[in-house]
Amino acid sequence: MLKQVFLERAWPKQAWIGIAVAVVAGLALLPLLPGAIDSYAFSFLFFVFIYAIMAQGWNLVAGFGGQISLGNHAFFGLGAYTTAILWSGNYLWGSLYDAWPRIYYFDPVTMVLGGLVAAVAAIIIGLPLLSKLRGDYFALGTLGFGEIVKVMFINGGDFTGGAFGVIAPAGTFDTLLPHYLVGLGLMVGTALAIRLLMRSRYGLALIAVRDDEMAASANGIDVLKVKVAAFAGSAFIAGVAGSLYTYYIFHVGPDSVFDLDWMLLPLMMTVVGGTGTLLGPILGAFVMYAVFDLARIVVPDYHPVISGLTIILAMLFLPKGLMRSFAGRVRVV
């Protein structure tokens, strides 16, 4: 029976939509359960949402676009810093925060700005890199870019707070509920936006460029434009995720928000979930973060060892990702 459901028949489209709506509704209603807000599951899910958003962003440029970016942690950090600097308000225009204490708490303008700063950086670095470099060389270039951005923030003086970073006002924090809901909303919103995008002319062009650049170009697709747009879109998503993280962490420092884990873990989650599929990054984020967190609780001293082992085992035995291995011939977009 299980085999039949999972492997032999493609799931009908309605079934997927039904499951997705049920899961999202369940997650959205979770805070109504008594005690849920203070439970461990709540912060666990909040982190899953952040990682799922990051994974979705990486999947856009690498899974759908075929350009392996190893610099998404830089965009995450840019978004996080943008939010922290604007929110703390002490650097550019004096303390706006003091005048309107609520204005920068999950302020959509600030979050979008975090994404935009990351996207602009992606365009600036993406134009030369993507016009000159292909494949592995692009991956190497983005890795170098990430490290440069980190050093720039460490040496940024008062504006970036140097090696210490920026502290945002924590006074408004009393519950994780807004974080949870905003995170859930952004995760769902990102997935929907990517679904819409991938069904548009632009999405088809992106897939065409990934599959055969020459043929795409011969059919009148501006290859560079499509690639840079995907890179910028990916950076925008990462920047927004960074912004969301700032609202949780309050203290943004070069070692925390430019940590390589913000690139490697989402990458891993996407590959485990299923590269180039819409639900793969979300599924991967849930499963892998659960494994890591479980390891952290059960064997605290060895959990990074377990994480390393899990990555290796997942890649050895599930190289195609959960979505493609278990869901049969699903429509992936």
Add this chain to the structure above:
Amino acid sequence: MMQNIPPPDILLQLSLNGALGGAMYGVAAVGLSLIFGTMRLIFLAQGAMIILAAYFVRALFYSLGIDPFLSLLIVVPVGLGVGWLVYQGLFRRAAAEEDRNISLLIAVGLMFLIQNLMTVVWGGNTAAVVTSYTASGIEILGVRTSFTRSMGFLIALAGTGLVVLFLRKTIVGKAVRAASEDMEAATLMGISPHRVNAIAFAIGIALAGAAGVAVATTFPFNPFAGFIFSLKALVALALGGIGNVAGALAGGIILGLIEAYVQYFISGGWTNAIAYGVFLAVLMFKPEGLFSRPYKKA
């Protein structure tokens, strides 16, 4: 910030120390170059392997009293064996996959695994190997440098030289070169991709072992110091030209020089940014590396 031009002896001292230190990046880059050449894999765990070798050298020295430089005779063959096993156990299946993310992630997983196993076994603190000659120096061209740094440089030269000889003179080496240039064509000529990959891995890890000896004798190290080595080795690799083994060593030396100069003339805080900036510039304007000659690789 910017200083006046220093007297020539300081400049010479700076260059010598930079070049000697950079040779370590170079020898790591040679290993990366071989692995990248055959498998197109950015083997991010190379640095972790180097630190693992350094801990191994340290253990040999403190528990068995084996001199660090003498332990090369143990570390290099062990590295060859480990490299072979790592390929057969971890990368063999992934190498056949079209999706190269899989190999990349296995390398990342391996890096996590090694780093944290080292932390569990040896603790997270900084470790060092202190011998009777650690503090002694020698004089080259009228400037003084440490004995261990110079030995590290010699190890790098010898290691790279042996690899170049192997690639040029032996039939197996030629197969590796052929596979680096065009795996598909090499396969058609009867070269087994798995054997070539395994050989590249074996030599790559053996070189990580040699670099580990150099690191153990020269610097204090900790389990997480490896990643920066991987990045530096990648920069050296790009400077030297991917697929160019001698160039990788030269790339490492150039990187060492850049770092030494930036540290002296500008500030230590900017070293990495400028090194990666050079890396990006080379990738963009001379992706074939600084020393490429057409149709003559390795």
